[in-house]
Amino acid sequence: MPTDAAPDPYSDPLVFGQRLQILRTRRGLTRDQLGGLAGRSGSWVKGVETGRLKTPKLQVILRLAEILRVRDLSELTGDQSVRVSLFAGPGHARLPEVKAAVECFPYGTDRTAPPSAELRFRLAGAWAARHSAPHHRDVIGALLPDLIRDGRAAVLQAETVEARRAAQAVLAEVYSLSQFFVAYQPDAALLWRVAERGLIAAQESEDPHAIGVAAWLATQAHRDAGPAGLDAADDINLRTLAYLKPLLPEASDDVLAIAGALTFEAGYTAARRGETGTAWRYWDQARSMAARLHEDYYHPVTSFSQAIMGAHAVTVAVELHQGGESVRQAAAADAVTIPSRPRRARHRIEEARGYQLDGQPDAALATLGQAHEAAPETIRYNGYAKKIVLEEAESKSPARRRRASRLAVKLGMLAA
The missing domain is CATH 1.20.58 (Methane Monooxygenase Hydroxylase; Chain G, domain 1)
Incomplete structure (x- = not known):
């Protein structure tokens, strides 16, 4: 074991500042970079890390957790009595089945590949189900294992170059669907495996659409890994x-x-x-x-x-921390109905972030309630939504605390 290896935040009872320094270093951020992203200075970060400044308030801790993309708030706070997953969900019941299908060695199988038209039909049905089902991981988690195995079989059993390329395009899209399922699950290695296999299958297909989709998802995976x-x-x-x-x-x-x-x-x-x-x-x-x-x-x-461009405008404003602009864009986008339930829920979460940035916490909680109505599973796995709920659960307003607590129970963050 190298003597200069970064310590594990769980190996010793480290104070908050030490944990912050370890996690910042792992993300490849300087103190000035972390401070700038958090709306503070590099010297402020140094003061917290060295213990010269006291542990910041919950609102600041949640912002640091967002920047550092910690899996669980206790990674940063060290408090194991209150474990709240932020950017990774609790793990879906069907995750082991999907993982087994992804990791299964495909050669030597006696599985007969279905016709390409049948695979395309099943894949289109799976996408439609994802957009329409409030608990979309339940639905696509049941479909993915057979789609993955049949997609691989179609590639292996293709008899011509053209047929193999067509099968690779379908398999690439199956991996794309898989990435939607695996995202925010507590298995980062599986997410990267799926993303890489999707890129490889798309490249082998030489299909521009398949290549674009695989790159779109890989882009998100890299960006969500943090500033680095x-x-x-x-x-x-x-x-x-x-x-x-x-x-x-x-x-x-x-x-x-x-x-x-x-x-x-x-x-x-x-x-x-x-x-x-x-x-x-x-x-x-x-x-x-x-x-x-x-x-x-x-x-x-x-x-x-x-229809989605209004929602995208909200996201840009929120990421730029432009509270007033994000609220203005949300008002402009609100008249447009987004057909996909999970995408509609995601948009409501982005709106809630905008309301919170603009100093409208009650509107933020109300909008998160709308997100839960659209797709409970989407908000349950979203770190930004959990961050808002946690922060407002400590509000000075009793009514707001109660509202946030009720939502926390729905999200599985607190016991009923």
Whole structure:
């Protein structure tokens, strides 16, 4: 064991400042970078880490946890009596089945691959179920194991180069669906395995749409890994956009939509960095691409469409910590119905973040209630929603505390 290895926050009863320093170092952040992202100075971070300054209030702790992407709040606080998962969910009951299918060695199977048309039909049904079911992981978790095994079998049993490429495109999309299931589950290694296999299958397919979807999901995985992953997110995103650009003048709606989705993701990453002009410029480019699509078009994987651009504007404003702008964008977007239940819930969560930034905690809690009505499973696994609920559960307002506590019970954060 190297003597200069970073200590484990759980190995000793470390104080808050020591835990903060360990987790900051693991994320590859300097004190100035962490301080800037938290609205503080580098010297403030040093003061907390060295114990010169006392442990900050819950609101600041939650912001630090958000930046550092800690799996559980106790990683940062050291308090094992109150374990609250933030950016990783408690683990879905079907996760072991999906993981077994992903990790199963595919050679030597006696499984007969179904026809490609049947696989496509089943995959389309799985996407439709994901968008319509409030408990979407229950539904797609039941479908994924057979889809993964049959998709692999189709690749192995393809008799021509063209058939193999077509099968790889289907398999890439199966892995994309899998990534939606695995996201925010307590198995980061599985998430990266699925993302990488999706990229490989898409590349083997030589299908522009499959390549775009796999890159879109890989971009999100890198960005959600924390500040240290932003460069990797940009690299895969912008390289894929450069590959797709020559195809766009005569592209199908699906290829145009995935290029639009990737364009917005570039803006999302820029907003995460605090690059205001770049973030809004990419959003505006994505909006122009959405305008080329039919009014009723809705991309089955990314939700990219004319209808989603208002929700995307809310996200950009929130990531830039522009409270008033995010509320204004939320009001403009509210008249548009997002067809997908989980995407609608995600939008409500982003709206709630905006309301909280704007100093409207009651509106934030009400909007989280709407998110729960749309898709309980989405909000249950969302760290930002949990952060708002935790913070308002300590409000000075008794009515707000009760409201936040009731929502915490629904999310499984507190016992009833």
